[in-house]
Amino acid sequence: MHRHLGKVVAGAAIAVTATAVMVGVTLPSDASGQEKGAAAGRDGGPQSSTAEQGGSARQQSAVVESAPVQGKTGTxxxxxxxxxxxxxxxxxxxxxxxxxxxxxxxxKGPQRLAVDLAELSPEEVAQADPPRRAEVSYYDYKDDAYVIKTVDLASGKVADTETQHGVQPPPSRDEAREAARLLIADKLGDGLKRDYKDATSRALTGPDQLTVTGFVYRVDEENAGPAALADCGKHRCVRLFTRVVNGQWIDTRQLVIDLSDRTVHRLG
Known part of the structure; x- marks a missing residue:
């Protein structure tokens, strides 16, 4: 089954404010660190098949790992x-x-995004016992690639691999957490740290002290963006809804974290 990766839609643009101050922010009821869509499935991990090589080198390197035990299956x-x-x-x-x-x-290894039940073809939908396939998606920061591998669960083989650049699925919880860590460590995170200190009387030293929700930020025809963020879209860039754990919201939406080059930028 081929899945058109271009259907994955980046997060909508969000109005920004001038400074990082505590505000009351109302999020959708399903906002939990992931958006619906490509990253809304269960966390998974993926990968690509080993490339073939010629002659004796192929014989030496073609070590095939046995498929894991099947375990409990659905129908x-x-x-x-x-x-x-x-x-x-x-x-x-x-x-x-x-x-x-x-x-x-x-x-090492690509960033896990999701594992979802693959869609069926029109012909397969009518079958009494349609095949079960899983779509394992991930983001490879090595070359900013979004990849989906379709696994045939019955045969234990990868049935299809799709790779695209410039497609940005919603960030996973781990990616949002890493974005928060980079923000806290950056000078542009000083406002966030001051507001956290005001709210809790404690110093903000790491992302575990926050509840964060990540949204994709990209530059395109509809959103020109500042020159420093021109690569967002090709790069993996996110904005954050940031909250003291079980406490107040702190507005950091004017800040963009480029996870691909690990830099922090301010909008406007």
Whole structure:
């Protein structure tokens, strides 16, 4: 099954304010660190198949990892079971990309986004026992690529791989947390730290002290943006709704964190 990755829509533009001050912000009832869409599925991890090489080099490098134990499976259009998700992740995350990919913190392997039940073709919908496939999606910070691998759960093989650049699915919880960490460490995060201190009488030293929700920021024909953020869209850039844990909201929406080059910028 081919999935058109261009259908993933970046987060809507949000009005900004002049300084990072405490405000009352009303979020959608489902805002929880992820948006609906590509990142709204269960966290998963993915990967690409190993490239073939010629001659004896191919014989030496073609080490095939056995598929993980099948475990508990669902039927029909039942949601993926925990066992199916784990199995899909292990199959999708082949050795090649696990070694060459890069996650949001710069570690090995691509950034996990989601594991979802794959859509069926019109012909498959009418079948009494349609195939069960999982779509494992991730973002590879090595080359700013959004990738979806479709795993056939019955055969234990990757059935399809799609890769696109310039497509930005909503950020995962881990990505929002890393964006908050970069903001706190940056000079532009001083306003956030002052407001946190005012609200709690404690110093803000890390993202675990906050509840954060990330939204994609991109520059395009409808949003020219400042010159310093011209790469947002090709790069993975986010804005944050930031809140003291179980406390007040602190408005940081005027700040943009470029996760690809790990820099922080101010709008306006």
């Amino acid at each position: 029909g259009r039942d949601p993926l079971t925990d066992d199916e998700m784990k199995r899909a992740e292990q199959i999708a995350l082949g050795r090649n990309l696990r070694d060459s990919g890069e996650n949001v913190t710069g570690g």
